[in-house]
Amino acid sequence: MSFKKLYKPSLALIGLLIVCLIIISGLYIKKEKPENHSLDQFNQDLKRLKKEIVRSQTPDESLLAKTENRIQNIEDYAIKQKIYHDLTELSLEKYDSLLFYKYNHKSLKLAKLLNDSVEIGLSHWNFGAFLLKKQKYADAFYHYQLAQQAFSQNRHPYYEAKMLYNMAFIKGRLKEYTESEALIYKALPYFQSVPKAKQIYKCYTLLSFINEELEGLDQAAHYLKLALNTIEQHQLYHLKASVYNNLGLIYHKKQNYPKALKYFNEALSMEVVNDQPKLLARLLDNRAFTSFVSGENQYFKDFIKALNIRKATNNKAGIVLSQLHLSEILWAQKDSLQAIKLAKDAVATAKDIKLKRELLKGLILQAQLEPHKAKTYIEEWKDVHDEIEHKVRKQRHKVAKIQFQTQVFKSEAERLKSHKSFLIVLLSLGTLISTLIYLYIRQKTKARKIKLKYDQEQLLQLKKEEERNRIAADLHDSILGKLFGLRLQWGLLGIESNMKIKNEHRAHLNTLKGIEVEIRNLAHDLKNQATEINLCKQLKNIGLQKSKIGGFKFKLHISQPNIDKKLSQFAKKQLLAITEEALQNVIKHAQATILSLTVSNPENTIHFEISDNGKGFDKHEYHEGIGLDNIRKRAQDINAQLVIESAKEKGTTIKITLNQITS
């Protein structure tokens, strides 16, 4: 019931194997060519080994050793693990415990090495399935639980739910019905959400079994009907007969014989039943027995028929059942001799194949058939019953212990984890604080350095200013005065000569006067630090500075080198301010990659253009901010025409046109 049939399709397996082999061979071909030959050999060996496992033959030692040796030499753990996994599945299917243990242990070890939780889960699943087959319930439960944890860790909910079902199944077998039920209800919601019809059906069947054991027959019938519904919904008709059989048995138990018969009949009328001899025998047997109990006994021949089918298929458990039923009927028909013989056979077989439930039934029947030996039978019955109880209890305790230990381990792990996370938080907090302190100190030192530098610059500036003022004062007061005096004196020299020389004389004096004016202006400018603005240089500076911040490329094109002379100081200042404002806007809003600035000089006007390739804005939607407003005002101040062109995703262009100054 709980065996994994999902991994069965041998075709898919072979396909996987081929892919796997291709990968391996691919790796080897790439690495070393001389190994090709031995690689082929290895693949052949592996194939042979698999074939032998599939045929349930015991592979010979040399083949095992050879393949094992080669697998050991594979460097890629994942491939190695995969090969072991495949071999495990094959040996599990063929129930070869020796090979199974060997391969699955290796598979599990590698999966753990690879930290592949799915593979770890699959390995435990294999162990669980194998042990369940051997009815080692506690050990199987242990492995299923580990598998379930591995799958839950890896968020593999389908496999996790399957593991939960298997655990529930084991619990059911150990008669811990409530726990079993709880586990089913953990698994069932996932199966329903996907939905996985067959698994749902299995869950309901298990629930029905549990309730039947607890004598909740109505509830058991209810679950079976739910299983039936699932079957109907998902058209799993081949399972229907089996459910009818179970329903029949439950109604039989409820002594509602007509209804039970109805279900058995229904099942038997299905064609699929003929392909399932085990089920067919069971149905025939059950129907006949129900009919007999109800007092009609119209299907007596079916007992024989079922027994024959079971004998033909060597279904020992089935034979026991048939024999027990037949014995009971023969006893009722007063054929005690035959009945005693059949009962004896049944008990012997049941003992042989460890069919405990039937063994107990057989012993009771024997006690009824042979009242004089009843005491012996009853005592034997008691022994068997005690043994069963003892075994179940032992297993149950073992499971409880496993569960308890897992729980303790889990809570300990959680405690450690929370402790760990607390430490991590503390540590990271500490790191954060020390980083902040470090950054703060660094920032402060940096600020201090900057301040120092600034102060020094200020001082230097002051010194420069003083020096400039001194030079200006010297120029103004001393040199200018002397020049003036000289000019006056020179003018007063009564030069008696012809007109030409007199005029030349006058011209020289005027030149001198011009020099005075020049010096005077120079002195004044020195004092006022009104050094001429170099527009080209300043624009370049602004552009480089802002493009670094804004992460765009700055292109400057000035068509005429002496543009400085064609603009007043005031105009240049405003243009620089506009550029700065515009570039600030680009940094803030435009997300541009290229910004170009062009200054040209067409027909006595200066044309100034700033354009970017950024995201632009819609003029109708845009509320003019302070930035654009400032640009507008500045343009007005220098009597310039301002045009701003922009559209969404088309960039922005600011065009300014103003008159050049007439010299």
Next chain:
Amino acid sequence: MKKIKNVLLVDDHPIIISAYKQVFKKVESQNSNLRFKIYEANSFIEALNHLKRFNQKRKLHLLLVDLKLTPAPNHNLLSGEDLALQVKESFIDVKIMIATTYHHNYRIHSIFKSLNPDGFLVKGDIDEKEIEHAILDLLEDTPYYSKTVRNALRQYVSNDLLLDRLDRQMLYELSQGTKTKDLSNILPLSSAGIDRRKKRLKEILDVIENDDKTLLQKAKDLGFL
């Protein structure tokens, strides 16, 4: 009969004094009825020494003084302006002639307010012929102002309504490189008052920028400086 006119020349450059003297000699030679007695001084102290010789009977007729001289704080003399004021008080009929290299409108305006000189020459404007004219005009009670001074006066008349004396002084001081924080030591204003005035000036002159340079440039363009 030749009239004798007493003239005091004050300038710290001997070469200029000597040039002035030659101009006076030239005027003398061209006007037979004029005779100048010339006193020369290279500093305030020398000038004060000369002034002691003059009184109501022995009159000083003409003072030609430079504005920029080494200050003599002991005698309350910081510039030629101060000397001229003292002379004007002492001698009623004296003619004051200023000759200076200063050419800023404000400075010219302020001298007119305080001194109202009869002659005002900006050295850069003039040559010996203009000095001759100036001397002759002054002696005939006609004021003489050189070109820069005339321009400054014209602009003063047209702009006087907007800016008061303190505004002009503030602008002037700023233009001379005085820092705003030092202005309250020079002007009879608190630093808050200076800020207020500056703000108002910027509004009047339509200056948006927050720096003084633009303000001064605008003031200069408009002739306040």
